[in-house]
Amino acid sequence: MFSRAVAWFAASCSAETTSDDDPRQAPSPDRPPMFPFAQLPEPLPELRQAPSLQGQQLRIDGLELRSSWQWEGLNRSQPDQLWLPLELLESHLGFRRHEGQLEWFGRRQPLAELPQRTLGDEVGLEVADWLAKVGVIIRLDDQQLQLTLPAADLQGMRRGKGSTADRLVLDLDGPALVQRVGDDLHLGVRSTAAQQLELRRLRLIPQQGPDSLVLKGQATRLRTLSLATPWRVVLDGVRTGGPAATAAQLPLRNPAIARWLRRGLVLEERTVTVGVKPLRVLRTGGDLSRIGLTMTPLTMAGQQQGLRFLPQLSQPANAVIAINGGFFNRILQLPLGALRQQGQWLSGPILNRGVVAWGDNDQLQFGRLRLDQQLQVNGGRRRGLSYLNSGYVQRGLSRYTRAWGPIYRPLSGEEEALLVQGGRVTQRFDRASIRRGVLIPADGDLVVARGGTPLPAKPGDAVMLSQRTTSGLGDQANVLGGGPLLMQGGQIVLNGRAEGFSPDFLALAAPRTVVGQGTGGTWLLALRGAAGSDPTLLETALAAQQLGLKDALNLDGGSSTTVVVAGRTVMNGRGSAPRVHNGLGFIPL
Known part of the structure; x- marks a missing residue:
């Protein structure tokens, strides 16, 4: 409506004014002169925002996957992003x-400099140009x-020497x-019979x-x-000694697991239906003390940074x-x-989130901490x-001990720190010195601002x-945090907002991993959609209730969901082998 009014006004003005050098338009004594209006600018081009498409269905070199993605742009064969x-x-x-860089076929860029956004429950990067x-x-x-x-043709293979002898x-x-x-x-790649x-x-x-x-x-x-100019893929960790790798066997037939199954360990896959949604569940556990097993956190030795x-x-x-x-x-x-492992906080709790805790008797306790x-x-x-030994970065003071690792490096842009030993401040680190890395002594506490x-x-x-x-x-002695807490005392107590989770x-x-x-005892669960649709947190809690659980805690899920039996992966959340920070394991007593 506004553009039509402007057009009508401009047309009216043009009817009353012409060029100053036209003698026919000289002002008459009985008619006041008309002052020309300034010419209206050309209309701005219409701004059309490129559509943003999101999805979960993905095919990579013929392999069907489910993973979040986001496409920006109108061209369906060439995204803007x-x-x-x-x-x-x-x-x-x-x-x-x-070392903080993302690498692919010769291109290298610091991860901290790459734009990031949230894709579902994952960290997303923009890679259209890379690909x-x-x-x-x-x-x-x-x-x-x-x-x-x-597919590329394999033209040759070369073994490393000396310190790179396990490289191909x-x-x-x-x-x-x-x-x-x-x-x-x-x-x-395509290879020959000889290769x-x-x-x-x-x-x-x-x-x-x-x-x-x-x-x-x-x-x-x-x-x-991966390297370019010339094109190469390097495999590190090739060792000719020891037994050969074998194709994955059915877990129930694996000799490394069979002895525990005979003692009463349960390892099964089943389908449970929540509402009208079928869920595939891998369930394992039982009365651990009777079986001869105990549960332990699975952690990295000596440091907390890394996957x-x-x-x-x-x-x-x-x-x-x-x-x-x-x-x-x-x-x-x-x-x-x-x-927490054997009485030592490797990483402290955050946001009063749900945890599972246990001592030497394997009696699990659930709650928020x-x-x-x-x-x-x-x-x-x-x-x-x-916070204590945590990657959760917020304004304020946090504390780091040797359980974090031997060296502390800043996790945010501007940090200062104090080193406390024997009840006294022994050193102060300004922003420049902390960027170089700070040694945490075995008897020291680093207070970071x-x-x-x-x-x-x-x-x-x-x-x-x-x-x-x-x-x-x-x-x-042992504590593992996750969240939200799903069940406690036989009741569903799901309250993710109270634990600081976003809507x-x-x-x-x-x-999901639970x-x-x-x-029957202690249980570990991995759940996926049996017909394409994965479970929500509420559906996960209802499935756990169907399976007879009285207490249940949601752990990291999504692409991190993984179950390993006798060293072999038997289930992944999204079909790939992910890297994770920590885990839970059943180990022999």
Whole structure:
């Protein structure tokens, strides 16, 4: 309506005015002169925002997957932007994270400098340009995102020497995708019979398909690196000694698990229906003490920064069964919740979230937990410390001990710190020195100030540090945090908002991992949709109730959902072998 009025007004003005040098328009004595209006500017072009399409259906080199993605742009074969989860880039395209850099076929960029957004329950990165420059064909087919890279020919193989003797370099005539599917490593290459024979000599068990070379059982054994000019894929961890990898067996027939099944361990897959939604459930557990097993956190030794494949966490602990554990920051590779092992806080609880806690008798306790810490300087006013050994970064004061690792490096832009030893401040670290990294002594506590919070003390000051948890859960030898708490005392107690979870997270349908106890003992569950639609948190709680659980805690889920039996992966949340921060395992007494 406004544009029509402007057009009418302009037309009226043009009828009353013409050029000043037209003699016919000279003003007459009885007619006042007309003052011309300024010419109206050209109308602005219409701004059309490129559509944003989101989905879950994905095909990569013919492999059907479910993973969040977001497409920006009108062209269905060339996006302006393509956002994919970091976990998907690593597990299904061959991207590598190394020393804070993201690498792929010779291109390297600091992760901290890459734009990020949330995709479902994952961290998403924009990679349209990365994929296009390597030659990946990107297109939308209805609601399915398709990524295709023509298979490369394997031209030769070279073994490393000396310190790189476990390295195998594959020389290619083009780039190739590297996918970790369950326990198997899929390479988008074509090989000859002679090359496959050589791979068998290296005990890699190759299977050549039309456009993909599969190395059985190598998804979590080998590290990979892609290089360009010339094109190469590097496999690290190839060892000719020891037994050959074997194709995954049915867990019930695996000799390493059969003895525990005879003792009463339950390992089963079943389908439960919640409302009208069928859910596939992998359930394992039982009366652990009678079986001869106990439950333990699965953690990395000596440091809290970093991620591992779940078999890499389970095998050193000799875990018979393992599942993924609590939440973590996938970019920073740091824990986001309670993690306590044998009486030591590796990471403190956050946001009063749900935890499971237990001691030597394996009697599990469930509830919500907060850790309160205080710092008193020279006997004066007490100051609160927000978090302990945590990757949850907020303004205020946080505390780090040697359980965090030998070196602390800043987790936010501007930080300062104090080192406390023997009840006194021994050193102060300004922003420049803390960026270089700070050694945490075995008897030291590092108090870190973030977001402009002033340091509460100076070198030489007497400092007393104290801590207590809000319930006896924090006094148990082992604690693992997750959330939300699903069940307690036979009742569904789901209240994600009270535990600091966002509405978007609470509304998600995703693969789930659960630890609980109830009829028959202690249980570990992994749940996925049996007909395409994954469970919500409420549906997960209702399924746990159907299965006889009295107490249940939701753990990290989505692509992190993983079950490992006797060192072999038997279930993944989204089909790939993910890296996780910690886990839970059943180990022999």
